[in-house]
Amino acid sequence: MVNARNTTRLLSMPVLWMGVVQLCFGLLSLFLFRDRVAAAFLEPAGVMLLASLLITVATSKTDLSKVSFRDALMFATLTWIVTGLLGGFPIMLVTDVSFTDAVFESISALTTTGATILTGLDNMPKSFLLYRQFLQWMGGLGVVIFVVAVLPMLNVGGMRLLKAETPGPVKDDRLTPRIANTAHYLWFIYLLITFLCALAYYFGGMSPYDAIAHSFTTVSTGGFSTHDASMWYFQSHTLLAVSNVFMLLGAISFALHFRVLHSTTPRLYWKDEETRVFLYLVAGLTLILTFYLHQEGRYPDWEESLSFSAFHVISFITSTGYGAADLSSWPAVTAMFLVFCAYLGGCAGSTAGGNKIIRDIITFKVIRREIRQILHPQAVLSLRYQGDEVDNDIRDAVMGFMSFAAGSTLVITLMLMGTGLDFWSSFTAVAACINVLGPGFGQVGSNFQPVSDIGIWILSGAMILGRLEYFTVLALFVPAFWRY
Amino acid sequence: MVNARNTTRLLSMPVLWMGVVQLCFGLLSLFLFRDRVAAAFLEPAGVMLLASLLITVATSKTDLSKVSFRDALMFATLTWIVTGLLGGFPIMLVTDVSFTDAVFESISALTTTGATILTGLDNMPKSFLLYRQFLQWMGGLGVVIFVVAVLPMLNVGGMRLLKAETPGPVKDDRLTPRIANTAHYLWFIYLLITFLCALAYYFGGMSPYDAIAHSFTTVSTGGFSTHDASMWYFQSHTLLAVSNVFMLLGAISFALHFRVLHSTTPRLYWKDEETRVFLYLVAGLTLILTFYLHQEGRYPDWEESLSFSAFHVISFITSTGYGAADLSSWPAVTAMFLVFCAYLGGCAGSTAGGNKIIRDIITFKVIRREIRQILHPQAVLSLRYQGDEVDNDIRDAVMGFMSFAAGSTLVITLMLMGTGLDFWSSFTAVAACINVLGPGFGQVGSNFQPVSDIGIWILSGAMILGRLEYFTVLALFVPAFWRY
Ligand SMILES: [K+]
Numbered sequence: 001m002v003n004a005r006n007t008t009r010l011l012s013m014p015v016l017w018m019g020v021v022q023l024c025f026g027l028l029s030l031f032l033f034r035d036r037v038a039a040a041f042l043e044p045a046g047v048m049l050l051a052s053l054l055i056t057v058a059t060s061k062t063d064l065s066k067v068s069f070r071d072a073l074m075f076a077t078l079t080w081i082v083t084g085l086l087g088g089f090p091i092m093l094v095t096d097v098s099f100t101d102a103v104f105e106s107i108s109a110l111t112t113t114g115a116t117i118l119t120g121l122d123n124m125p126k127s128f129l130l131y132r133q134f135l136q137w138m139g140g141l142g143v144v145i146f147v148v149a150v151l152p153m154l155n156v157g158g159m160r161l162l163k164a165e166t167p168g169p170v171k172d173d174r175l176t177p178r179i180a181n182t183a184h185y186l187w188f189i190y191l192l193i194t195f196l197c198a199l200a201y202y203f204g205g206m207s208p209y210d211a212i213a214h215s216f217t218t219v220s221t222g223g224f225s226t227h228d229a230s231m232w233y234f235q236s237h238t239l240l241a242v243s244n245v246f247m248l249l250g251a252i253s254f255a256l257h258f259r260v261l262h263s264t265t266p267r268l269y270w271k272d273e274e275t276r277v278f279l280y281l282v283a284g285l286t287l288i289l290t291f292y293l294h295q296e297g298r299y300p301d302w303e304e305s306l307s308f309s310a311f312h313v314i315s316f317i318t319s320t321g322y323g324a325a326d327l328s329s330w331p332a333v334t335a336m337f338l339v340f341c342a343y344l345g346g347c348a349g350s351t352a353g354g355n356k357i358i359r360d361i362i363t364f365k366v367i368r369r370e371i372r373q374i375l376h377p378q379a380v381l382s383l384r385y386q387g388d389e390v391d392n393d394i395r396d397a398v399m400g401f402m403s404f405a406a407g408s409t410l411v412i413t414l415m416l417m418g419t420g421l422d423f424w425s426s427f428t429a430v431a432a433c434i435n436v437l438g439p440g441f442g443q444v445g446s447n448f449q450p451v452s453d454i455g456i457w458i459l460s461g462a463m464i465l466g467r468l469e470y471f472t473v474l475a476l477f478v479p480a481f482w483r484y
Numbered sequence: 485m486v487n488a489r490n491t492t493r494l495l496s497m498p499v500l501w502m503g504v505v506q507l508c509f510g511l512l513s514l515f516l517f518r519d520r521v522a523a524a525f526l527e528p529a530g531v532m533l534l535a536s537l538l539i540t541v542a543t544s545k546t547d548l549s550k551v552s553f554r555d556a557l558m559f560a561t562l563t564w565i566v567t568g569l570l571g572g573f574p575i576m577l578v579t580d581v582s583f584t585d586a587v588f589e590s591i592s593a594l595t596t597t598g599a600t601i602l603t604g605l606d607n608m609p610k611s612f613l614l615y616r617q618f619l620q621w622m623g624g625l626g627v628v629i630f631v632v633a634v635l636p637m638l639n640v641g642g643m644r645l646l647k648a649e650t651p652g653p654v655k656d657d658r659l660t661p662r663i664a665n666t667a668h669y670l671w672f673i674y675l676l677i678t679f680l681c682a683l684a685y686y687f688g689g690m691s692p693y694d695a696i697a698h699s700f701t702t703v704s705t706g707g708f709s710t711h712d713a714s715m716w717y718f719q720s721h722t723l724l725a726v727s728n729v730f731m732l733l734g735a736i737s738f739a740l741h742f743r744v745l746h747s748t749t750p751r752l753y754w755k756d757e758e759t760r761v762f763l764y765l766v767a768g769l770t771l772i773l774t775f776y777l778h779q780e781g782r783y784p785d786w787e788e789s790l791s792f793s794a795f796h797v798i799s800f801i802t803s804t805g806y807g808a809a810d811l812s813s814w815p816a817v818t819a820m821f822l823v824f825c826a827y828l829g830g831c832a833g834s835t836a837g838g839n840k841i842i843r844d845i846i847t848f849k850v851i852r853r854e855i856r857q858i859l860h861p862q863a864v865l866s867l868r869y870q871g872d873e874v875d876n877d878i879r880d881a882v883m884g885f886m887s888f889a890a891g892s893t894l895v896i897t898l899m900l901m902g903t904g905l906d907f908w909s910s911f912t913a914v915a916a917c918i919n920v921l922g923p924g925f926g927q928v929g930s931n932f933q934p935v936s937d938i939g940i941w942i943l944s945g946a947m948i949l950g951r952l953e954y955f956t957v958l959a960l961f962v963p964a965f966w967r968y
């Protein structure tokens with residue numbers, strides 16, 4: 001049985017956290033940016049801080065050491081829902097969009113999706129834009145802790161593969177110490193990479209404000225920008241290259257970053273099968289797109305084709321979703337190609353979305369083994385990852401994940417088409433949300449305003465579903481979850 | 485090592501068979517229909533009969549009892565390619581289409597896909613139209629024997645699940661007796677159902693010619709028609725209902741039909757988990773579509789909505805692909821819904837395409853078990869089909885199949901978009917071909933003429949790939965196939 005008191009007590013934490021964040025941005029607006037939107041942050045912040053205080057007092061006798069797996073599962077989904085709802089208030093107050101749209105924008109930020117219903121970013125208050133960027137950064141950190149600490153324990157989508165990867169000395173099998181331990185080791189790495197990214201952007205030519213704002217959404221592979229023109233606002237191939245490096249870092253396992261830093265052995269990146277395949281894929285897909293764009297004669301020289309190709313392949317495969325060219329002027333097949341990259345996904349244990357390279361590898365190996373099995377019907381063929389035999393339950397979990405991801409795309413696309421959106425827009429909108437990618441094409445090419453309210457709620461759900469790797473959310477919907 | 489002599493000897497059989505078929509249609513044209521196209525059949529037939537004679541003489545010392553699994557795999561793919569190429573000659577000679585298009589039409593017939601590059605069917609020679617219909621019927625019989633006798637032995641896509649289902653007393657594990665045995669027991673069932681279908685169509689109001697012609701493509705779930713208006717040429721809801729019954733029969737395992745007939749126990753249909761789920765799905769999907777069309781106010785009353793809904797759901801889920809309404813006037817979401825039905829597919833061991841209900845069931849159960857596993861991380865949860873535990877290797881094969889099917893759709897759609905077709909047309913064309921469904925939407929809504937030559941060859945390959953359940957063809961592309 002889920003303990004309602006435990007859950008409520010746990011939920012007071014994200015409420016408190018969101019209150020503190022909005023309080024800080026209220027103060028930033030008031031004293032640093034002086035952009036007259038402080039009230040939009042301070043009013044909701046006051047209510048949240050009060051509410052979290054009341055909850056804490058009311059549930060003070062809760063023993064949090066008794067938090068069960070089910071409480072944790074419930075907590076994960078509810079956290080993204082609750083912070084999504086609460087994070088929307090300043091968005092609604094500053095921009096006058098509807099509650100539905102504000103919550104979509106907020107969930108899009110916290111899940112590091114980066115799909116937006118806003119236009120005219122360049123003229124918006126600076127504190128508000130930074131708030132949006134910061135939500136992505138915070139969401140990214142939450143995701144890293146969640147995927148490194150929680151998913152391997154539950155073997156969600158086969159992630160038991162990564163259980164031994166948890167950083168730090170404590171290999172505890174209980175959830176609370178594991179989360180605390182992971183958070184303890186990873187927040188510093190996350191902060192460090194963000195800092196280096198901001199520094200690099202600054203030296204690459206961005207203003208300090210833009211450098212910080214974009215570092216937040218690069219490392220979290222979130223993809224929000226403070227400009228409508230996204231990363232091409234700066235018109236600098238140097239900045240695209242900087243962005244490439246840090247998007248890639250954001251899409252590689254943070255547990256692996258920790259081990260590399262701890263042992264000062266960069267070669268560990270290359271020794272990791274998933275990271276190696278990921279980098280090979282990025283290189284291969286970039287080459288394909290470069291050749292295609294070059295023979296289409298879209299850009300004057302090879303260098304430019306290569307720069308734009310690399311940036312977009314990396315932006316999409318890491319599910320960041322930055323743009324640097326008017327993609328709608330590219331042939332439709334390139335859009336489809338980039339969506340395909342987004343489905344491949346980044347590495348597990350990172351902020352990236354999509355199916356994840358580790359699952360692509362296992363799936364590829366399962367299929368390859370099936371083909372070989374046909375030629376040797378009696379043979380017992382092995383299936384190894386990183387040198388070790390992959391267990392049945394992991395294969396089942398991975399393949400279940402892949403099939404569910406494909407099925408969800410089909411079903412949610414069908415639902416969106418039911419709201420009146422055309423097929424191409426529906427499909428790319430769904431791909432943008434379940435892969436926490438961000439940009440869509442067709443009618444949703446510049447923003448998600450053309451989607452109906454029902455469609456917006458469906459997509460909001462899709463972002464949470466994809467971000468929590470489907471099964472975390474699905475577990476709440478089986479009757480067994482609510483029994484004994 | 486594949487034995488080239490064995491393969492050549494084996495291939496003389498489909499060449500001989502195709503020669504005989506075209507000879508017969510030449511004679512039909514000459515003496516029965518008197519439609520002046522006899523030469524288009526007799527000329528290629530002469531060449532084929534001569535060629536098969538020469539091959540047989542040249543390879544007369546071949547010992548066919550030494551046919552290996554690899555020879556058989558090679559034979560399966562080559563048979564569909566060779567008969568596809570040869571079957572195209574009369575099409576090219578009668579209609580003046582290009583060789584590329586004629587081969588597409590021929591492969592489309594033999595794989596029971598039913599996608600067409602022709603228009604103006606109603607004015608074409610009767611012998612030619614019947615030839616097209618008969619190719620589907622023949623292809624359907626070939627498929628039934630292939631899927632009942634060969635796939636379970638190789639566990640292609642997890643079909644070892646059906647190994648015990650082979651009809652007849654001999655449960656031989658060697659391939660040649662197994663194929664002979666299966667063919668021996670199944671051709672009669674296939675013929676019987678076709679005969680009953682033709683009779684029912686005749687009493688439902690079709691001319692004897694149309695009744696026979698449509699029985700060929702109903703039982704084989706092929707979907708070719710002798711009229712551009714397809715099944716709605718007859719404007720009869722009675723005929724739609726007749727068609728429903730026989731499309732369903734064509735999409736249920738012919739091994740099961742055999743057991744029902746042999747034991748005279750129709751209840752066996754209901755006791756079979758796959759058939760039961762299939763019928764439930766058909767009913768459920770029909771109801772959904774009926775309600776949708778009714779609330780859209782598309783038809784005057786519930787009866788008409790129900791009749792059109794049932795017919796289209798059955799036509800698409802069985803991958804027949806008959807049409808009875810101007811689908812392009814329906815909302816886009818219904819087209820997508822029907823494509824979704826086609827992916828679900830019919831039952832294994834039938835002529836239907838798609839992923840097959842048995843794989844849908846296993847996939848659903850794998851996903852359901854994964855969700856439960858999250859709640860009970862230590863428990864060993866069972867996964868049963870038809871009361872028996874499903875082995876690991878079957879689950880892997882099924883899930884590999886599903887992932888490969890989803891991946892192929894994405895990749896082949898991408899390739900078609902590269903030839904300049906738009907996304908909706910590309911996607912539905914690919915779905916129509918890999919699921920051996922037939923009808924596409926968008927630019928390929930009425931026929932496949934708008935597809936470029938390269939696109940046509942890609943789609944021809946996709947039909948064979950889907951018809952032979954992917955892995956049969958893929959096995960030919962691993963280096964191990966060609967070694968020792
Ligand atoms: K993103």
Ligand SMILES: [K+]
Nearest residue numbers: 597706804921
């Ligand atoms: K068909």
